Amino acid sequence: MADILQQSSLSKMKIGCLAVAALLASIACSRLISTDPAPFQLSMEFEDIPMNPSSAFMARYKVAFRDMLCGNYAVHFATCGALLGLALGVMGASRNNALSNAQAILGGVVGGALLAGLGGFLLGQIAALGIENDWQTTRLFGFQVDPFMQTTLLQCFIWACVGIGIGLGCTLPSISLARILKGIQGGLIGGVMAGTLYSVIAAVFFSTSSAIDFVPKEPMERTVWAILCGLSVYAGLVFALKSTASVDAAKGSKVMLTNEGIATSS
16 A cells, blocks of 8 residues: 555545545445344343342353453454455555555455454453443543543544554555554554544434444444544555655655766765
């Protein structure tokens, strides 16, 4: 994805194609990620909780509930990461080097799925802990953090995992430390943008959203969630990688001029 951004004559067209790819991948994510039925469900043992459950029963229930959340969030966000990584990798490919394109596409899919899946698993652990404590206001570095801020921070965290996974996977085959770091930086920026924007919009327009709905239940809300977050991650990655491409192009021109004896570096 970074290589094609170095071609100035095609940059605007390719950036537009990448935006369309991110949009279509996000819509596909919203359709494939179904909250009913979820991939992981509680066993029949916990369908009817007794009025006065024993401590042993509640201990088993908490473990099962946490495993269910971890599994569902891991699958949901791994799907997002893989689809976005695939779409951006394919649309960012050029015809110059088929091997490097294939490596970037595969890296985007694998990196996005792995880091997003890991982030989803950790999100499930945190969500289970929050539900057990009724999402009470907590303290972080001496400051009180209310449930809305907790949700925003966690949305930023999970989408940063998606973005970093895609950025790292797409840029790792280039074996360029500068580009790899820019890919990580772009994914982080895009993830923070995604989490912040969605939380604000959800709080204003989505009345059914709650502190634990990291994957919205309503189809329209889930579509807006996926599109907004997917495009934000895309924007962060393209911004970071395009700036790196411009710097690389400038350095390349300077070296070429020096080698030809037309100009010397100071």
